[in-house]
Amino acid sequence: MTVRRVLKMGEPLLGQVAAPVMRFDAELEALVRDMDDTMRSLNGAGIAAPQIGVSLRVVIFEVADNPRYPHVSPVPYTVLVNPQLTPLGEEQAEGWEGCLSVPGLRGLVPRHTRLRYRGFDLHGAPIDRTVEGFHARVVQHEVDHLDGILYPQRVRDMRNFGFEDALGTRMTPMPD
Numbered sequence: 001m002t003v004r005r006v007l008k009m010g011e012p013l014l015g016q017v018a019a020p021v022m023r024f025d026a027e028l029e030a031l032v033r034d035m036d037d038t039m040r041s042l043n044g045a046g047i048a049a050p051q052i053g054v055s056l057r058v059v060i061f062e063v064a065d066n067p068r069y070p071h072v073s074p075v076p077y078t079v080l081v082n083p084q085l086t087p088l089g090e091e092q093a094e095g096w097e098g099c100l101s102v103p104g105l106r107g108l109v110p111r112h113t114r115l116r117y118r119g120f121d122l123h124g125a126p127i128d129r130t131v132e133g134f135h136a137r138v139v140q141h142e143v144d145h146l147d148g149i150l151y152p153q154r155v156r157d158m159r160n161f162g163f164e165d166a167l168g169t170r171m172t173p174m175p176d
Contacts, residue, residue, distance in 0.1 A: 002034045003041045004052040006100045009150050014101060018048075018055045018146040021081045024124040028058070032079055032122055035060050043067055044100050045075070046138050048145030051101050057082045059142035063134070072134040080127060083119035083143050087112040088130065095137055096171045097151045098164070106167055108160035109151050111137045 007014050021028060031054055039047040039060060046061030062077035063069055092110045099105075114132040117139050121127055131139065141151060155161045164171070 001037045004034050004038045006038060006042070006047075006051050007053055009099075009102045009152065013050055013053060013055060014145070014150060015148045016050070016055060017148050018050050018057045020057050021120075024081070024120070024122070028081070029122060031056070031058065032060060039100075042100050045069055046142040047100060048142050050145050050148075057146045059083065059139075059146065061138045061142055063138065069134075075135045075138055078127070079122040080117065080139070080142075081120040081122070081124075083117055083139070083146070085140065085143055086116045086118075088114040088116060094156075094160075095134075097137070097141060099141070099151055101145075102150060102152060104163055104165075105152070105161065106164050106171055107152055107155040107162075108157070109137075109141075109154045110156060111140045111154075115139065117143075 031049060035047050035049060035052060038052055043066055045063045045066060046059060049056045049058040059080050061075060063072055063075040091113045093113050094108045094110050096106050097109045113136060115136045116130045118128045152161060
């Protein structure tokens with residue numbers, strides 16, 4: 001088990017656009033294992049390679065009995081390489097988000113409610129899914145990391161951004 005240090009907001013790599021993955025090999029498998037170990041050790045819903053210091057277009061995500069997200073439907077474990085997102089319609093909803101790279105803080109973030117995502121799995125097999133609700137939110141959040149965007153940059157009203165313990169009851173459960 002290799003738990004890596006998670007880069008925090010302000011570290012330059014988190015503001016860069018990540019490079020596409022060119023090879024599906026043992027090196028990619030080792031990266032994904034480290035991402036998985038790190039995400040699980042911190043009860044994350046997902047993690048992107050740049051968050052552990054690797055500037056490649058790889059994200060993983062899963063939500064199943066996660067104590068940080070007790071009110072959401074499960075999201076299947078997914079390794080998504082070189083993702084492409086296509087919003088399905090203009091509808092957006094705001095939901096509270098947190099991030100392993102922005103520990104202890106939450107913000108109310110608008111996201112598309114439905115989208116299609118495409119990319120590849122760990123072995124290069126194509127993935128093509130249409131999702132909505134929290135699943136769509138998680139994918140958008142993680143893919144933002146690959147484009148050098150952290151969720152606080154998407155918060156519309158900074159009165160809806162702060163420390164979890166200070167926001168307290170203002171945070172409603174995330175939409176499902």
